[in-house]
Amino acid sequence: MTQQTPPPPAVEPSAHRLSLTEKASLTSGAGDFVTAAAPEAGIPAVTMSDGPHGLRLPKESGDGGQVDLHSAAPATCYPPAVALGSSWDPELAHRVAGALADEATAHGVRVLLGPGINIKRSPLCGRNFEYFSEDPLLTAELGGAMVRGLQESGVGAALKHYAANNQETDRMRVSADVDERPLREIYLRAFERIVRRDRPWSVMCSYNAVNGTPLSENHRLLTDILRTEWGFDGVVMSDWGAVRDRVAALRAGLDLQMPGTHGRTDAEVVAAVTAGELDESVLDTSVERLARFARRTAGGERSGTRMSVDEHHRLAGEAADRCVVLLKNERDLLPLDPTSGSVAVIGELARTPRYQGAGSSQVTPTRLDTPLDSLRELADGARVDFAPGYTVPGGAATALAAEPTDGLGDEAVRLAAACDTAVVFLGLSAADESEGFDRDHIDLPDDQLRLLERLVAANPRVAVVLSNGGVVRTGPWHGTVPALVEGWLLGQAGGGALARVLFGAVNPSGKLAETVPLRLEDSPSHLSFPGEEGHVRYGEGVFVGYRGYDAAAREVAFPFGHGLSYTAFAYTGMRVVQARDAFSVSVTVTNTGRIPGREVVQIYSSGPAGSTVARPPRELRAFASVSLAPGESREVTVEVARGELAHYSAREGAWRVEGGDYNIEAGSSSRDIRQSAVVGVEGDPSRIALSGRSTIAEWLNHPVGGPLLMERFLAARAEAGAAAGAMEDPAMARFLAGMPLEVIAEFPQSPVGPEGVAELTALAAVGTPPGNE
Numbered sequence: 175m176t177q178q179t180p181p182p183p184a185v186e187p188s189a190h191r192l193s194l195t196e197k198a199s200l201t202s203g204a205g206d207f208v209t210a211a212a213p214e215a216g217i218p219a220v221t222m223s224d225g226p227h228g229l230r231l232p233k234e235s236g237d238g239g240q241v242d243l244h245s246a247a248p249a250t251c252y253p254p255a256v257a258l259g260s261s262w263d264p265e266l267a268h269r270v271a272g273a274l275a276d277e278a279t280a281h282g283v284r285v286l287l288g289p290g291i292n293i294k295r296s297p298l299c300g301r302n303f304e305y306f307s308e309d310p311l312l313t314a315e316l317g318g319a320m321v322r323g324l325q326e327s328g329v330g331a332a333l334k335h336y337a338a339n340n341q342e343t344d345r346m347r348v349s350a351d352v353d354e355r356p357l358r359e360i361y362l363r364a365f366e367r368i369v370r371r372d373r374p375w376s377v378m379c380s381y382n383a384v385n386g387t388p389l390s391e392n393h394r395l396l397t398d399i400l401r402t403e404w405g406f407d408g409v410v411m412s413d414w415g416a417v418r419d420r421v422a423a424l425r426a427g428l429d430l431q432m433p434g435t436h437g438r439t440d441a442e443v444v445a446a447v448t449a450g451e452l453d454e455s456v457l458d459t460s461v462e463r464l465a466r467f468a469r470r471t472a473g474g475e476r477s478g479t480r481m482s483v484d485e486h487h488r489l490a491g492e493a494a495d496r497c498v499v500l501l502k503n504e505r506d507l508l509p510l511d512p513t514s515g516s517v518a519v520i521g522e523l524a525r526t527p528r529y530q531g532a533g534s535s536q537v538t539p540t541r542l543d544t545p546l547d548s549l550r551e552l553a554d555g556a557r558v559d560f561a562p563g564y565t566v567p568g569g570a571a572t573a574l575a576a577e578p579t580d581g582l583g584d585e586a587v588r589l590a591a592a593c594d595t596a597v598v599f600l601g602l603s604a605a606d607e608s609e610g611f612d613r614d615h616i617d618l619p620d621d622q623l624r625l626l627e628r629l630v631a632a633n634p635r636v637a638v639v640l641s642n643g644g645v646v647r648t649g650p651w652h653g654t655v656p657a658l659v660e661g662w663l664l665g666q667a668g669g670g671a672l673a674r675v676l677f678g679a680v681n682p683s684g685k686l687a688e689t690v691p692l693r694l695e696d697s698p699s700h701l702s703f704p705g706e707e708g709h710v711r712y713g714e715g716v717f718v719g720y721r722g723y724d725a726a727a728r729e730v731a732f733p734f735g736h737g738l739s740y741t742a743f744a745y746t747g748m749r750v751v752q753a754r755d756a757f758s759v760s761v762t763v764t765n766t767g768r769i770p771g772r773e774v775v776q777i778y779s780s781g782p783a784g785s786t787v788a789r790p791p792r793e794l795r796a797f798a799s800v801s802l803a804p805g806e807s808r809e810v811t812v813e814v815a816r817g818e819l820a821h822y823s824a825r826e827g828a829w830r831v832e833g834g835d836y837n838i839e840a841g842s843s844s845r846d847i848r849q850s851a852v853v854g855v856e857g858d859p860s861r862i863a864l865s866g867r868s869t870i871a872e873w874l875n876h877p878v879g880g881p882l883l884m885e886r887f888l889a890a891r892a893e894a895g896a897a898a899g900a901m902e903d904p905a906m907a908r909f910l911a912g913m914p915l916e917v918i919a920e921f922p923q924s925p926v927g928p929e930g931v932a933e934l935t936a937l938a939a940v941g942t943p944p945g946n947e
Contacts, residue, residue, distance in 0.1 A: 191215045194454070197461045198443040201424065203434035206414075209468065210434075217465045218472045222332070223278065226288020226304070226320065227254045227270075227530065227665060228537030231281055249277055250486040250666065251537040254530055255290060255316075256643050257497035257662035259306035259687035260737070262774045262797055264319035270493055271323025271331075273486050278329045284471035285330040285376060288535075291317040291364045292380075294688050295340040295718055296703045298613045303531035303643025303663055307687035308719030308734065310363035311794050317364060321372040330471050333369070335380035335413055337362055337395060338712075343612045343704035346415070349383035352712035355787070357384070358822035358829075360718050362399070369404045375470050376409045379428060381416045390417045396427030409467040414534075421446040429460040429467075483540050487667055491543070494664040494671030499684035500738040501648075504656035508637055509678025509740060510595060513555040518589045519546055520629065521599030521622075522562040523641050528601055529668050531643045533609025539666035545599065545639070548673035559593060561586040563625050583625050591632040597676060598629055601641030601661075612704055616647045616694050623651060630654050639672060648731050649692040660686070678740065683772035683799070685737035685843070689720050692731050698722025720844045721790035735776050735794075735843035741767025741804070745775075745848035750838050752853060760811040761840045761849050765802035772801045775810045776841050779819060782834025782855070786875075787821050792837075792844060795819075814838075819855060826861045833857025864938045866916030866931040873915055879938035883915075883926070886934070890925035 192200075192215055204210040204219060211219035224230040229249040252258075252270050261267070271289075278286055290301075294308040306313045321331040338350035338361045352361065368374060379389040379396065389395060390412050400406045411430040417423050420431060420439035431439060446452035500508070510517060524546040530537060550558045563586035590596040600622045607613055617623075630636050637657035640646060652658050659682075661672055674680040691697055698721075702713040717725050720734035747762040759777050778792040796812040819836060820829040833856050841847040864872065864879045874880045891902075910918065919928045926934060 192461070194444055194447060194457075195440070197457050198440040198447075199437070200464050201429060201443065201457070201460050202420075202431040202440055206433045209430065209464070211468075212465075215465065217468045220284050220330075220468050220471050221282055222285040222287055223281075223283040224288075224534050225274065225286040226290060227252045227258070227535065228539075229274070229277055229281065229283060229286070230535070230537055231283075246536070246538045248538050248540045249281075250274075250483070250490055251530055251539040252490045253493050253497050253665040253668065254303050254535070254643070254663050255306045256303040256531075256687075257664050257668075258493065259312065259316060260499050260660070260662065260684040261316075261493070261496040262312065262685050262687070262799060263496055264315045266493055266496055267316045267319040268323040269489065271320040272327045273489050275324045275327030275329035277486065278324075279327070283329065285332055286324055287332045287378065288334065289317045289320040289331065290334050291368065292335055292337075292339045293360055293364070293718060295712070296612075296699045297616050297645045297688070297691065297694065297697055298703060299340055299644065300342040300607050300612045301531070301533070301609050302645075302688075303607065304535055304609075308689065309687070309794050310360055310367075312687055312797070314364040314367035315797075318368045318372040321368055321374045325373075325375060328471075328473070330375035330467070332376045332378045332411065333365065333374045334378035336365055336377050336389065336400070336410075337380060338384050339380035339382055341612055341704045341710065342610055343710075344708065345610075346381045347383070347708055348705060349386050349709045350712065351385055351709050353715060354824035355822045356712055356714075356716045356718070359716050365400075366404055369400065369406050374408060375467060376411055377406065378411050378413055379416060381413050388416075388418060390428050391419060391422040391426045393426040401427060407463075407466075409463050421452050424456055424460060425452060429463050487541060490665050491667035491670050494668045495674060495680045497662060497664060497684050498671055498675045498680075498682045499660040499662075499686055499736075500658075500675070500682040500740075501660050501686075501690075501732050501736070502652060502656070502658040503738055503740075506740075507595070507635060507657040508659075508676060510597075510637075510676055511556060512553050512677040512679075515595065516557040516559065516593040517549070517553075518586075518593035518596040518633070519549060519558060519560045519599070520563045520586045520590060520596055520625075521639075522564055522566045523599040523601050524549075524597075524639075525560065525562065526566045527599075527669055528603070528641050528663060529665055530663050531608065532604035535609070537666075542666050543669035545669040545672045548670040549597075549676065552673050552677045552679065557593075559589055561589040563598075564621055583628065586625060587628050587632045590629045590636075593633070595635045595637065596629055596633050597637045597639060598626060599639045599641065600626065602643065602646065607643050613644060616645060616691075618646050626651060626655075637676070639676070645688055645690050647693065648690060652731060660684070681740045681769055681771045683737065683739060683774065685735050685774045685776075686732060687734070689723055689730050689734045690732040691723070692729060696723065696728045696730070698726070715788070717788075717790060721793065724791040724844065730845075733843050733845040735774075735841070736846070737774070737843070739767075739771045739773070741765055741769050741771035743767075743771070743773040743802070743842065745840055745842075747809070748840055748849035748851055750851045750853050755817075756813050756815045757838075757853060758811055758813050759796070759838055759840065759851075760809050762807055762809045763800050763802065764807040765804055768804050770801065770803050772799055773842065774799045775812075776843065777812055777814065778839045778841065778844065778847070779814075779836050780839070781836040782832055784834065785821075785832055787823075787832075789821070792839060792847075794844070795838075816855065820858075828861060830861075831855060831858045865935055866919070867914045869912050869914055870918065871911040873938075874911075876938065878940075879934070882934055882937055886925040886930070 207222045209220040228251040231247040290304040306316050324331045409429045417431045636655045639659045698714040702711045744764045749760045751758045777796040780792045795814045795818045820831045823830045839847045840849040873883045
């Protein structure tokens, strides 16, 4: 790893030294993956490469990208985000990003196009393998760690795909129609955290529109929110081919169109400035940002950088070890004994593994560990036999046959019956999931399920290992197998990781970063995905992923955060200590088993009771991992900022913490809560100015208006007015709570008449509660 590169020195503005044509040319690519240079202004070209789990390099030096997805030069293929998300390990993500930066520098690449931090709204999204989680906090922690790891090593990150890019269906045109609260709390939240904290050098805008406006032309998202509100000072580049109107895009805040258009759209910019349709200062601002971006990336250049293929492969294996999730392990079927017995390895995916997703992120690996070879290498006395069970046409690792031959199935069943244990590798093909299209279902191929049924009948000691970039339906068949391992797509060293977990050389510690539903129909987004006629309505609101499953009390196959170990952990002694702007949560974790293990402690919150907005039963607020020896105990402490409890108020246009009692929970998953405590939190004052149209409840909840109104009610009650005492009757109080004050003022019995509404509103606006003068 390399030391952090200092920021580039301040430079004099350079836009004024360039002609209009030269300035326009800088705002589009000079090639497929390289920006234009202006040497006379000290602006170097910037070479980029697809990522984010490895570099897609050309076979010859020059442009950093590769349009042909199948002929790139070798680079280390690390676990994609779908797997890395299950590590719940930001430090690991940071190390992987640093290694990616080393390889990038060795190849002259200055910017890696990643990480991808979009939320997994639906299990059907064909690009879910590129994204970390259905939760924005977990996404931000892992994605932010990758941004830091890249940029501390001198390579720029391109945070993508901004924003609400949650499907591939009609991805170039579809409008994601999403209300402000879920937009802020779910789909922009990870972007906001990373931009504010980790300062990425660039952000890539997505293809889609949000609420009718294409992202490349969306001034509100690119300028008002990203730059003005969050303070982003880097470059906004387009996804490749995302710009429809170059001039409108510049005006909205898009600095760089990619790829280049051979000068065609540059001429459009020049013509717009010449005709007075685009202020040249807008172009100058983008040029200055591009100049700073180019110098930042050039500042990361290091001489003598050497890439160790072996070291990077070992890191890829270490990362894959931590990503494997043990979903089920009845009667301790796993780990297998490497010293004795017989193991039937069944499934062509064990011999020709699928280790990454399909599309622009494909990497040509430097080498490839297969599960079958790795199991045979680790076996030290145990016999490992193999039967493919189904075919992989042409030996390609990304395309499975639709139907196995009967002979292959019969062979697999005979082998399973003859061995002590059967380890069955099942999974999806590139034809099932890829960039460019969404899945139609979440089932495993029918032929694989039929084969599994026959294998279980022949030998009940079956462990299933899954290879998939998006969740697959495991019900009802997971009830028939004692052990189930989620292997995701683990990168080039994943075969060794699976073998180490199966034989117990590694104790699995991965946790699900997304819910595995029993049925696709249970998914909160099911009825509004993928939309129709160019629009997709995010009808589930904030109830995405586990938030929605929990709110609807839907049974799931395996919940968010779930993952077993070969040991066990007990939680005791939870403590919550409050400060003004944060509180710390501590819980003691004990390894009660017989082998060392790692546990990920998850902190959730729920509440408060009587919230004015719909809230999920629980939301992830923090997490931390602890590695313990057998019998060892350790207190785990995490800090939770008070602001983490806030919801986004669309009416107030701001984040707001509601006052009340919050339940703080510590658990091993979102549905395995081990400890809890109640914490009283003081709420933020409302920013909404009271008026006659404000309801009685809104008046009473206001720190100034509430006492003023109650003073009127109490004064009226003292005069024995029947209506004035209505607030003491619970049923009547609820009846009145939703009525605007100006409506109640019309009733003769009201303690506030029509003439008093304006007076009360004016007093509330002054901002001094009664008795505090």
